[in-house]
Amino acid sequence: MNFTFSVEGGDFTNAGAASSHVKKMMKQLGVDNGIIKRTVVALYEAEVNIVAHAYNGQIVVDIEEDKIYIKLEDEGPGIPDISQAMQKGYSTASPKVREMGFGAGMGLPNMKANADILNVVSEVNKGTVVEITNFFNAQ
Amino acid sequence: MEEFHHALKFKYELCIGCSHCTGVCPTAAIHVQNGKPILDPNRCIDCGRCYLSCPVNAIYIDQDDFKTIYNYKYPVLLVPSFFSAQFQERISNKAILSAFYHLGFKKVYEVERSVNLLKEKYNEMNENEDTDKPIISSFCPAIVRLIQVKYPSLVSNISRIKPPLDLTALFIKKSLTNEGIPSEDIGIFYVTPCAAKIAAIKSPVGEDKSVIDGVINMNYMYNKVLRTIKQGEYKLVEDEDDFHTLSNESILFALTTGEVRLLDRGRNLAIDEVHNVSDFLEKLENEDIDNIDFLELRACDESCAGGILCAGNRFLIAERQRKRVTKNKPIVQTDQMSDYVDYLNENMTVGPVLPRSMDKLDDDISIAMRKMKKSFEINAHLPQVDCRICGYQTCKELANAIVNQNADLNQCVFIQRTLEQSDKLTTTEAIKVTKKVWGDKKIDKNTLKNLNLE
Ligand SMILES: Nc1ncnc2c1ncn2[C@@H]1O[C@H](COP(=O)(O)OP(=O)(O)OP(=O)(O)O)[C@@H](O)[C@H]1O
Ligand code: SF4
Numbered sequence: 001m002n003f004t005f006s007v008e009g010g011d012f013t014n015a016g017a018a019s020s021h022v023k024k025m026m027k028q029l030g031v032d033n034g035i036i037k038r039t040v041v042a043l044y045e046a047e048v049n050i051v052a053h054a055y056n057g058q059i060v061v062d063i064e065e066d067k068i069y070i071k072l073e074d075e076g077p078g079i080p081d082i083s084q085a086m087q088k089g090y091s092t093a094s095p096k097v098r099e100m101g102f103g104a105g106m107g108l109p110n111m112k113a114n115a116d117i118l119n120v121v122s123e124v125n126k127g128t129v130v131e132i133t134n135f136f137n138a139q
Numbered sequence: 140m141e142e143f144h145h146a147l148k149f150k151y152e153l154c155i156g157c158s159h160c161t162g163v164c165p166t167a168a169i170h171v172q173n174g175k176p177i178l179d180p181n182r183c184i185d186c187g188r189c190y191l192s193c194p195v196n197a198i199y200i201d202q203d204d205f206k207t208i209y210n211y212k213y214p215v216l217l218v219p220s221f222f223s224a225q226f227q228e229r230i231s232n233k234a235i236l237s238a239f240y241h242l243g244f245k246k247v248y249e250v251e252r253s254v255n256l257l258k259e260k261y262n263e264m265n266e267n268e269d270t271d272k273p274i275i276s277s278f279c280p281a282i283v284r285l286i287q288v289k290y291p292s293l294v295s296n297i298s299r300i301k302p303p304l305d306l307t308a309l310f311i312k313k314s315l316t317n318e319g320i321p322s323e324d325i326g327i328f329y330v331t332p333c334a335a336k337i338a339a340i341k342s343p344v345g346e347d348k349s350v351i352d353g354v355i356n357m358n359y360m361y362n363k364v365l366r367t368i369k370q371g372e373y374k375l376v377e378d379e380d381d382f383h384t385l386s387n388e389s390i391l392f393a394l395t396t397g398e399v400r401l402l403d404r405g406r407n408l409a410i411d412e413v414h415n416v417s418d419f420l421e422k423l424e425n426e427d428i429d430n431i432d433f434l435e436l437r438a439c440d441e442s443c444a445g446g447i448l449c450a451g452n453r454f455l456i457a458e459r460q461r462k463r464v465t466k467n468k469p470i471v472q473t474d475q476m477s478d479y480v481d482y483l484n485e486n487m488t489v490g491p492v493l494p495r496s497m498d499k500l501d502d503d504i505s506i507a508m509r510k511m512k513k514s515f516e517i518n519a520h521l522p523q524v525d526c527r528i529c530g531y532q533t534c535k536e537l538a539n540a541i542v543n544q545n546a547d548l549n550q551c552v553f554i555q556r557t558l559e560q561s562d563k564l565t566t567t568e569a570i571k572v573t574k575k576v577w578g579d580k581k582i583d584k585n586t587l588k589n590l591n592l593e
């Protein structure tokens with residue numbers, strides 16, 4: 001089954017709505033706690049990146065019996081150099097965003113560490129697509 | 140899975156099926172069927188909100204028969220320091236202690252005596268780089284169970300340090316046997332402010348067996364002591380012994396911020412009342428909250444001063460307890476406990492707390508998946524008023540009960556009413572009619588959109 005959330009750029013107070021929902025559903029399915037935790041961390045970071053860096057976005061969550069697939073698609077500035085952005089500590093966040101406690105440059109590396117499959121594609125001045133897949137029977 | 144022990148019990152003959160308890164439960168553990176409450180033992184955390192909400196006193200807290208103290212040659216009493224704060228100031232500690240002796244106890248100790256030992260342990264733990272942060276206090280047993288059932292991913296954050304009750308009980312047992320009193324003659328009785336402590340004693344988490352031999356409810360003990368004092372038949376003790384000699388930190392321990400104040404460094408937070416705690420843990424699980432070292436979480440508003448078995452108003456009890464600090468003379472006593480520091484330190488920790496998630500719809504994930512879809516589908520037709528007339532806490536709980544074959548869609552009064560108005564209608568048609576009133580936007584609650592159940 002799948003469902004969609006929308007995310008508003010700049011709306012920090014609502015960042016985390018999708019990960020909260022996903023967490024509740026995975027609990028109902030009885031997915032391993034460690035896998036729930038990983039998924040929530042990865043999705044939360046990706047949500048916050050849309051809020052912090054893009055204008056608006058859509059999140060599609062597809063839950064199957066054996067895996068969860070999440071696609072976050074935004075309209076925004078895009079990422080010019082993805083491998084640079086994936087590095088720990090790399091951030092282009094403005095001082096304003098840093099004031100909110102974001103901008104440590106740890107989001108994408110955290111996503112990588114907490115996703116079984118992470119895929120990022122981006123087009124400058126258009127937007128970014130982040131895909132996260134986690135399997136339920138890992139380990 | 141071993142069942143939880145629950146001290147909360149229903150008097151079914153008194154229950155009027157009003158569902159107040161259903162409404163206040165933080166884990167949705169109670170539903171009403173045929174006008175009677177049904178408790179899910181795997182969800183209940185013994186926080187006692189239901190007990191407080193019941194308008195007809197149909198919920199009671201099971202306690203041990205007081206007479207069992209006479210089964211021991213040397214019954215001793217362990218009483219929370221705020222026990223005395225239930226009484227008006229004019230009732231002296233000497234009188235209270237005398238009443239305890241009159242009732243048959245050979246010795247009386249305040250639970251928080253061991254708090255002095257804990258201070259160092261708490262700071263060590265908080266400054267240890269290897270512990271999962273934030274550390275969550277294990278002091279309130281209702282909170283430990285809340286985490287086990289509702290926030291299972293946080294169980295590894297729960298502190299392994301024993302609460303003062305267990306340490307003081309260990310000290311009593313050890314010191315009295317060292318004094319030559321045979322172990323089997325000693326009966327340790329604890330006066331409890333809540334159902335959660337009873338449950339924790341009867342089925343301890345992370346431990347095999349408790350050192351406590353019996354539990355007496357605080358309101359019961361309050362009545363017994365007050366009556367003894369009022370009847371004046373007791374013999375007044377000459378001095379208070381070491382009954383009322385606690386440090387300021389020990390006196391404040393069971394009140395809100397009592398643990399946080401022990402910590403010298405870090406970001407440490409105190410939150411009381413179970414729904415407040417729930418909100419916070421929900422956020423914590425979503426990773427919205429960073430850089431917190433220690434969480435003092437208590438199920439009762441005003442912490443143990445608000446224990447459901449305390450006699451009197453929680454704010455007054457807390458205020459009297461704080462006042463005790465201002466009157467407290469710094470004690471230069473050679474606390475007998477200091478001889479047992481090594482022994483207690485060796486026995487300071489308990490085993491890990493294990494998760495016991497309550498949300499799972501089925502053990503088999505594909506069945507759980509099917510049930511979840513079905514439940515979403517049903518819930519989309521329900522009005523989301525959460526009126527509880529169906530017997531469940533929320534429309535969503537009813538939907539889950541329907542998919543588990545424990546309830547019927549017709550239990551929803553809104554759907555039922557439409558069906559009644561036209562006996563020619565089928566349930567599906569009735570849903571259509573209710574949609575005319577309620578719209579079909581309900582599923583949009585919480586930004587969840589475009590649900591596709593394929
Ligand atoms: N959705 C996005 N749209 C545009 N740029 C992005 C997006 N996601 C990430 N970036 C760019 O990649 C950089 C690194 O992202 P990352 O999440 O690792 O760090 P951050 O968001 O800057 O800081 P942190 O996540 O630690 O708070 C960002 O500074 C930003 O320039
Ligand atoms: S806060 Fe204190 S009185 Fe209330 S449930 Fe927890 S331990 Fe018991």
Ligand SMILES: [Mg+2]
Nearest residue numbers: 048049107108
């Ligand atoms: Mg980021």
